[in-house]
Ligand code: SF4
């Protein structure tokens with residue numbers, strides 16, 4: 001029976017976070033159980049985009065710093081890496097805006113850009129995984145607790161998608177446009193990376209239309225940890241009010257034996273009150289993604305969620321066009337871009353990255369006419 005450890009942590013004060021990290025790891029055997037002297041340890045926070053910390057888009061630097069300190073105290077060498085959305089650059093702005101540059105400066109941890117890849121093949125598909133992830137002796141997954149317009153929720157399993165560098169993510173989105181297909185991809189990435197430990201930053205997370213700047217920051221006041229990221233996600237999503245089968249990528253990972261997704265057979269240790277959050281504002285349910293791809297076509301377009309641009313909010317930066325896997329966004333020199341909704345696959349990568357939260361989900365015409373809240 002896997003253990004998911006939870007503790008209360010109500011502020012990003014470094015001393016408080018240090019204590020909470022120690023407490024949440026205690027039922028799992030402490031950091032010494034995972035890190036032996038001389039090990040190279042890759043910490044994988046969620047560094048989706050360079051967004052102010054108050055928006056709760058990225059794993060908070062105090063959580064990363066407290067984990068780095070524990071890795072170093074156990075004799076390991078700490079590396080911090082993630083691949084934000086968009087092309088890989090040597091020094092992504094999120095390192096500074098998300099506080100990782102400060103963590104590196106204070107602790108001596110190295111920031112690694114995911115610019116080299118190793119090829120892996122699984123279930124007949126090709127995956128290009130960031131080389132530092134595969135070369136590390138241990139990967140510690142540091143997700144942020146957030147809702148997600150497309151996948152409903154992003155935590156331990158979904159956070160690993162960042163090991164696919166930059167625009168290579170687009171190939172996978174195009175190959176797996178429906179939620180069942182994309183959930184299989186997420187399971188494959190989990191199988192290829194196999195983090196030894198997951199520690200989630202749930203002090204402040206998001207609800208509503210996460211996981212980017214369009215999500216609503218929300219205090220969850222907790223840290224959670226487990227050796228089984230699927231089990232951690234199962235416990236957290238239940239506490240958020242999702243039914244066990246509702247968050248497909250977690251259920252599918254459990255069905256594939258990549259972890260335990262049934263919360264009833266997971267042991268929760270620590271302070272269970274840390275999971276008492278009341279009602280969480282969920283993203284609208286993207287019904288169309290449950291349809292098999294072959295039913296997509298006109299029916300899909302008629303009912304499925306599609307991005308809608310608020311031109312008054314748009315700064316014309318063109319970042320949405322950079323990440324769109326379907327090349328369905330055409331930038332217009334500093335003006336609001338044009339969307340080709342026939343080409344759109346509904347992944348909402350554009351909404352995730354938009355710094356102005358100018359892209360929101362909108363129901364298809366038929367769904368609006370029928371009043372179906374998909
Ligand atoms: S919608 Fe957002 S990301 Fe796209 S151009 Fe406008 S401000 Fe930039």
Ligand code: SF4
Nearest residue numbers: 324344345347348350
């Ligand atoms: S327009 Fe947005 S939702 Fe549509 S495919 Fe491009 S990134 Fe995905």
